[in-house]
Amino acid sequence: MLHDRAFPLSELRLFASARSAGKTTETPYGTKTIEAFTVDAVAECDIALLAVSGDFAKEFAPQLAARGVTVIDNSSAFRYDDDKPLVIPEINPDAVGDARIIANPNCTTAILAVALWPLHKAFGLKKVIVSTYQAASGAGAEGMSELEDQARAYLDTGKADNKVFAHPLPFNLIPHIDAFQDNGYTKEEMKVTWESRKIMGIPDLALSCTAVRIPTSRAHAESAVIEFARPVTPDAARALLADAPGVKVVDDPAAKVYPMPLNASGKYDVEVGRIRQNLVFGDHGLELFVCGDQLLKGAALNAVQIAEVVLDRRGESLRRSA
Amino acid sequence: MLHDRAFPLSELRLFASARSAGKTTETPYGTKTIEAFTVDAVAECDIALLAVSGDFAKEFAPQLAARGVTVIDNSSAFRYDDDKPLVIPEINPDAVGDARIIANPNCTTAILAVALWPLHKAFGLKKVIVSTYQAASGAGAEGMSELEDQARAYLDTGKADNKVFAHPLPFNLIPHIDAFQDNGYTKEEMKVTWESRKIMGIPDLALSCTAVRIPTSRAHAESAVIEFARPVTPDAARALLADAPGVKVVDDPAAKVYPMPLNASGKYDVEVGRIRQNLVFGDHGLELFVCGDQLLKGAALNAVQIAEVVLDRRGESLRRSA
Numbered sequence: 345m346l347h348d349r350a351f352p353l354s355e356l357r358l359f360a361s362a363r364s365a366g367k368t369t370e371t372p373y374g375t376k377t378i379e380a381f382t383v384d385a386v387a388e389c390d391i392a393l394l395a396v397s398g399d400f401a402k403e404f405a406p407q408l409a410a411r412g413v414t415v416i417d418n419s420s421a422f423r424y425d426d427d428k429p430l431v432i433p434e435i436n437p438d439a440v441g442d443a444r445i446i447a448n449p450n451c452t453t454a455i456l457a458v459a460l461w462p463l464h465k466a467f468g469l470k471k472v473i474v475s476t477y478q479a480a481s482g483a484g485a486e487g488m489s490e491l492e493d494q495a496r497a498y499l500d501t502g503k504a505d506n507k508v509f510a511h512p513l514p515f516n517l518i519p520h521i522d523a524f525q526d527n528g529y530t531k532e533e534m535k536v537t538w539e540s541r542k543i544m545g546i547p548d549l550a551l552s553c554t555a556v557r558i559p560t561s562r563a564h565a566e567s568a569v570i571e572f573a574r575p576v577t578p579d580a581a582r583a584l585l586a587d588a589p590g591v592k593v594v595d596d597p598a599a600k601v602y603p604m605p606l607n608a609s610g611k612y613d614v615e616v617g618r619i620r621q622n623l624v625f626g627d628h629g630l631e632l633f634v635c636g637d638q639l640l641k642g643a644a645l646n647a648v649q650i651a652e653v654v655l656d657r658r659g660e661s662l663r664r665s666a
Numbered sequence: 667m668l669h670d671r672a673f674p675l676s677e678l679r680l681f682a683s684a685r686s687a688g689k690t691t692e693t694p695y696g697t698k699t700i701e702a703f704t705v706d707a708v709a710e711c712d713i714a715l716l717a718v719s720g721d722f723a724k725e726f727a728p729q730l731a732a733r734g735v736t737v738i739d740n741s742s743a744f745r746y747d748d749d750k751p752l753v754i755p756e757i758n759p760d761a762v763g764d765a766r767i768i769a770n771p772n773c774t775t776a777i778l779a780v781a782l783w784p785l786h787k788a789f790g791l792k793k794v795i796v797s798t799y800q801a802a803s804g805a806g807a808e809g810m811s812e813l814e815d816q817a818r819a820y821l822d823t824g825k826a827d828n829k830v831f832a833h834p835l836p837f838n839l840i841p842h843i844d845a846f847q848d849n850g851y852t853k854e855e856m857k858v859t860w861e862s863r864k865i866m867g868i869p870d871l872a873l874s875c876t877a878v879r880i881p882t883s884r885a886h887a888e889s890a891v892i893e894f895a896r897p898v899t900p901d902a903a904r905a906l907l908a909d910a911p912g913v914k915v916v917d918d919p920a921a922k923v924y925p926m927p928l929n930a931s932g933k934y935d936v937e938v939g940r941i942r943q944n945l946v947f948g949d950h951g952l953e954l955f956v957c958g959d960q961l962l963k964g965a966a967l968n969a970v971q972i973a974e975v976v977l978d979r980r981g982e983s984l985r986r987s988a
Contacts, residue, residue, distance in 0.1 A: 475797035475889040477839055477878065491837075496821055499814065516815075516928040517799055519940055519955045524919040528942025528953075529902060537945060552945040552953060554889040557800065558880050561837050567797040567876040578850060597846040607839040618841055620850025623859060623874040624793050631850075631874060633841045636730050646806050 345644040347372035351524040387411035409444035423447040431651040435461045451642025453539040462588040469571030472551040481562035518557040563605035565635040571625040603635035667964040670697040671695035709733035745769040755971040757783045773964025777863040790895030794873040798822035803884035803959040840879040885927035887957040893947040925957035
């Protein structure tokens with residue numbers, strides 16, 4: 345992603361656990377040897393992109409930040425800290441400020457929010473009701489492998505097994521992602537509520553989500569019904585979204601064109617389609633369907649976009665040793 | 667289904683096109699020879715269960731009814747006729763009346779409505795927002811075969827093809843079922859609105875639906891957010907649903923128990939779970955997830971249940987020749 349975006353890095357260094365240290369991996373910047381993670385070693389970098397567990401991030405991100413590293417963290421460890429920005433560059437780049445720890449949002453939130461934001465600015469979000477269709481990649485590379493392997497097993501034997509997922513996923517769905525909370529929602533569902541509020545700066549936004557894992561590989565889809573403060577039309581929404589960064593209007597039903605994982609996978613832009621006046625909320629209501637790559641806008645792309653904002657805003661001052 | 671329900675039939679006769687006539691098929695009532703469909707032949711029966719296209723039903727159901735046959739039609743041909751009942755026996759059995767043509771509802775509607783009805787009676791439905799996760803079986807046996815065959819092809823070659831569906835379905839989803847209407851909704855989505863209103867007798871019910879085909883075989887799932895006229899609690903809803911016919915509460919998240927196609931397939935009851943107070947509608951709102959067998963409550967089971975109502979209500983008079 346750094347190479348695809350032509351991120352102007354002087355050196356790429358890769359860190360992992362002691363178990364992986366010493367292994368080599370091919371990158372667009374040449375063959376790289378993986379180094380063992382230590383605070384001292386990573387502290388030599390300007391920017392650290394963390395793709396680690398929340399517990400690891402909680403322990404080490406503050407230590408790196410104290411040493412002057414700008415940490416962009418993909419875990420949920422810091423997303424709800426009032427003093428840590430949670431950033432989608434198309435929405436709230438200014439929130440980056442001079443923070444040394446910046447949180448990268450939940451994938452489902454990022455894919456939805458980038459489509460909601462231009463509509464919010466124009467019409468004012470009032471209520472948002474979301475149901476998701478989430479890919480196996482949300483559970484990591486192991487999740488993607490389990491889906492493929494167990495789909496094969498199911499086709500051969502009529503039975504599928506599970507280790508990564510709570511139940512067999514092929515030819516099934518699982519309405520359970522992350523831990524259940526006291527209010528009956530899962531943490532994944534509440535992340536969409538909490539993070540959408542923080543990123544868009546609407547602390548009282550009424551948003552509910554049902555998060556469902558389905559047997560797709562790496563693009564999440566979401567159905568959203570929205571009530572706005574002001575009247576809205578599908579045409580006006582389509583025109584706004586057509587000009588919005590990070591989204592692509594894919595909405596020509598007569599030609600069987602609408603967002604689908606088949607097309608959204610591997611793309612930077614979140615696809616938005618099935619835009620129609622919602623039957624429940626009438627002229628203040630809109631219904632739409634979004635689909636975005638869980639590994640790109642839902643993770644790596646957004647993290648690198650945050651790094652671009654950091655570079656853009658801090659420029660020369662980033663090189664602490666300068 | 668007739669045999670499973672011990673329907674007290676004196677004789678089962680099977681009709682199809684001239685192309686299939688003369689073929690034999692094994693049934694729980696013995697080996698049956700398929701007869702060519704003619705009005706004269708079918709008019710010898712008391713009840714005709716039609717599983718044919720809407721066009722065929724429109725042409726022949728009235729002719730059969732005129733000959734005294736009670737027709738239970740699985741197509742959408744008569745569902746919106748004011749003088750034809752559209753029946754889910756758990757909800758509106760009395761609507762059967764003395765009608766000679768009775769419509770069997772859309773599968774997605776039947777699976778949802780059977781869970782909504784007990785809640786409506788207690789709390790009053792006001793707004794219902796639905797997103798569906800629909801199985802390949804909704805497109806017939808060809809749809810189920812295409813999903814399996816193309817899943818194999820995808821796993822072997824990385825590519826899937828499509829004939830039955832508008833796009834390849836394995837490891838994908840398709841937010842498009844039935845034809846698009848002028849208002850941007852598909853006919854499948856509007857069926858859920860129109861049929862729910864008629865069956866439950868709430869002509870102004872505000873209900874919207876996003877209907878999505880996903881790569882599952884034969885059970886439809888649906889996410890529903892509901893605003894009620896009166897305050898509601900998840901516990902009260904759970905207690906009501908536990909006593910309601912046709913539904914089974916499957917709602918123990920801590921034990922990873924919730925509705926899933928894996929378990930709902932082959933079952934008569936519609937599974938209801940993930941019951942929680944909805945964040946958007948507060949103490950008047952509920953959110954839940956349902957899953958039911960598209961071929962059973964979504965089709966054959968409901969049709970045979972209608973036949974049971976007919977038999978129960980008309981008893982002796984059914985035998986017109988008597």
